[in-house]
Amino acid sequence: MKPVIQLENLEKTYQSGEVEVRAVRGVSLTVEAGEFVAVMGASGSGKSTMMNTIGCLDRPTGGRYLLDGVDVSVLDRDRLADIRNEKIGFVFQGFNLLSRTSAVENVELPMLYSRSGKSPADIRARALAALATVGLADRAGHFPNQLSGGQQQRVAIARALCNDPALILADEPTGNLDTRTSVEIMGVFQKLNDSGITIMMVTHEPDIAAFTKRNIVMRDVVIVTDKLVEHRHFAAAELNQPGAPQSTVTAA
Amino acid sequence: MKHTATIRIALRALRRNKLRTALTMLGIIIGVGAVVAMVGIGAGAKAQVEAQIATLGQNVILVMSGTTTASGIRTGWGSAGTLKVEDADAIAREISGVAAVSPEVRSAMQVAAGNQNAMTQILGEGADYFTIRQWPFKSGGSFTEQDVRGANKVCVIGQTTARTLFGDADPVGEIIRIKQVPFIITGVLTPKGMSMMGSDQDDVVILPYTSAMKRVMGQTMLRGMNIQAASADVLLQVQDQITTLLRQRHRIQPGRDDDFTVRGQQDIATMATEQSKTMTILLAAVAGVSLVVGGIGIMNIMLVSVTERTREIGIRMAVGAHGSDILLQFLIESITLSSLGGLIGILLGILSSYLLSTIAHWPTMVSPASIVVAFLFSAGVGIFFGYYPAQKAAALDPIDALRYE
Incomplete structure (x- = not known):
């Protein structure tokens, strides 16, 4: 089976005025299907x-990037x-x-922007199914300002799920959430990962990274650590513990 | 992505900001409404002028004594008596393309019938006058060639005069007195309405010109002549021939000004329609400016909207929207704004033309063509002024757009 992500000597240089800024220097990385990876590192x-680059929002200036076996480093804006x-599937902070x-x-x-042309009824059914997967079947008609932060993030995860992606990319998905809600969200990710979805997320918190299977640390534009998680946390178990952190945000 | 989905997204965005949408549309509504109403007024005025020119008759040439410019001083038509009855006879006799000639004298005078009296226009004309001006009789008929030769005391009266002096009774055979001279009425004319100068053409008593000159006005010179050319093809030729003949008869040296004025119906029509066309263009231009201002309003709001929704654009792009999807979304918004505004503007324009014609009695005529043009123009304004903001949105970088606060 092909790896989901295959970075080969990835380079990214920005031209900032007269100065060339190297944002990524010769990074190589392989993520297999079914992995759950946390990327950590200070800003910069x-x-x-x-x-x-992995999210195909940006193109590398050097090296190759194969996503699901397809070289995407050569594709144009619309193909990306x-x-x-x-x-x-994207999940944002x-x-x-x-x-x-x-x-x-x-x-x-x-699904509205997908080129496969699903019918409106099909789109609605899949959206409701995705909401059910993240446990929000009864909140389908609510507006974001009527939902708690955790619920909003679940909606975002459902949005990331609906097109059956090869990869879910999460950028500090728990950054705006309290501890208990963070654990709940990690529980959702763990459940999805258990069902076979590859997930890659950025986080600053080692506690959150402990819920994943593999941790990567970057420093000064290169990968310095890449190891499997030894003492993995399980959200389902933590939430059932007595004295588990209580959510400070009540559901609307 | 399906276009129906894009249209739905665009319409929803407009519905969310109802007040802003309405205010933005207002610019286009006023612009299009003004164009439709102004073009309607212009077209109405033009139609009225054309109708008035048609009342002159067909292939008519007017000859007036006096010149429009004599030694640098403008004297009006008919201001100096320079035409004689013999001139009219010569034109009828010597120019082959002339179908009929009616010499004319004119004066405003008091007329009386029974115990009624009225101030009215007295016209002295030839027997062919009614044929030249295509003026049918309501009852009775014209005076004859013999009446003209014998300067008989007969007359024809217009609709307004008939009503003033006789009410609803048929005045044919009755007698009216002008300067104590009794004239027998031989016919009553059908109404012809206002002239181009705005006077009532039906407030008139028409005598044989001989009778008018000898018995009422006591003058020997004509004010002018109404001449009918045999056909439209010879009209200009006949006009030239009349000028040449009259210059010969009046012994005018080459290089000197004419002491008469010849005007073909076409000249008059051209002059009048030119005037109303100029007015229409002027009105439409003013209205067009307001339409452009409305378009700039749309562009302004769309630019604000693109900036406000930068994050939304970023999200849409992140989940797979092409630049063209975003372009189309914003373009549909601006086209919807402008064409919906255009439709409402057209209704407003039609309504205001209708009000102007019923309340202010302005002649207005809203043509389907002006409606179609106004609508297409407003949609065009939407595309033209919406393209730049839409293009700006489509060219956003998804990473920057997502980071936008």
Whole structure:
């Protein structure tokens, strides 16, 4: 089976005025299907650039990037958009839902832009199914401002799921959430990963990274550590413990 | 992506900001409404002028004594008596393309019938006058060639005069007195309405010109003549021939000004329609400016909207929207704004033309062509002024757009 992500000597240089800025220097990385990877590193370590490249939002200036066996480093803007649509689900720190648009319509968004041309009824059914997967079947008609942070992030995860992506990319998905809600969200990710979805996420918190299977640390635009998680945390177990952290945000 | 989905997204964005949408549309509504109403007024005025020119008759040439410019001083038509009855006879006799000639004298005078009296226009004309001006009789008929030769005391009266002096009774055979001279009425004319100068053409008593000159006005010179050319083809030729003949008869040296004025119906029509066309263009231009201003309003709002929704654009692009999808979304918004505004503007324009014609009695005529043009133009304004903001949105980099606060 092909690796989901295969970076070969990835380079990214920005031209900032007269100065050339090297944002990523010769990074090679392979992520197999079914992996659950956390990327850590201080800001300026190159992790954002690497994630943007992996997410097909940006193109490398050197090296190769194969996503699901396809070399995407040579594709144009529109083909990259199609790849993002079909193969990648994004989850952002700030949720990035469309305001004044209901949860189910937010989930439908990637399917509206998909080139396969699903019928509106099919799109609605899949969106509701994705919401059910993240446990929000009863919140389909709610607007983002009627949902708690954790619920909003679940909607965002449902949106990332709906096109059956090869990879879910999460950029600090728990950055705006309290501890208990963070654990809940990690529980959702673990459940998805158990069902076979490859997940790669950026986080600053070692506690959160402990919920994944593999941790990568970047420093000064190169990967310095790449190891499997030894003492893995399991969200389901933690949430059932007595004295587990309580959510400070009540569901609307 | 399906276009129906894009259209739905665009319409929803407009519905969310109802007040802003309405205010943005207002610019286009006023612009298009003004264009439709102004073109309607212009077209109405033109139609009225054309109708008035048609009341002159067909292939008519007017000859007026006096010149429009004599030694640098403008004197009006008919201001100096320079034409004689013999001139009219010569034109009828010597120019082959002339179908009929009616010499004309004119004066405003008091007329009386029974115990009624009225101030009206007295016209002295030839027997062919009614044929030349294509002026049918409501009852009775014209005076004859014999009446003209004998300067008989007969007359024809217009609709307004008939009503003033006789009410609803048929005045044919009755007698009216002008300067104590009794004239027998031989016919009543059908109404012809306002002239181009705005006077009532039906407030008139028409005598044989001989009778008018000898018995009422006591003058020997004509004010002018109404001449009918045999056909439209010879009209210009006849005009030239009349000028040449009259210059010969009046012994005017080459290089000197004419002491008469010849005007063909076409000249008058051209002059009048030129005037109303100029007015229409002027009105439409003013209205067009407001339409452009409305378009700039759309562009302004769309630019604000693109900036406001940068993050939304970033999200859409991240989940797979092409630049063209975003372009189309914003373009549909601006086209919807402008064409919906255009439709409302057209209704407003039609309504205001209708109000102007019923309340202010302005002649207005809203043509389907002007509606179609106004609508297409407003849609065009939407595309033209919406393209730049839409292009700006489509060219956004998804990473920057997602980071935008």
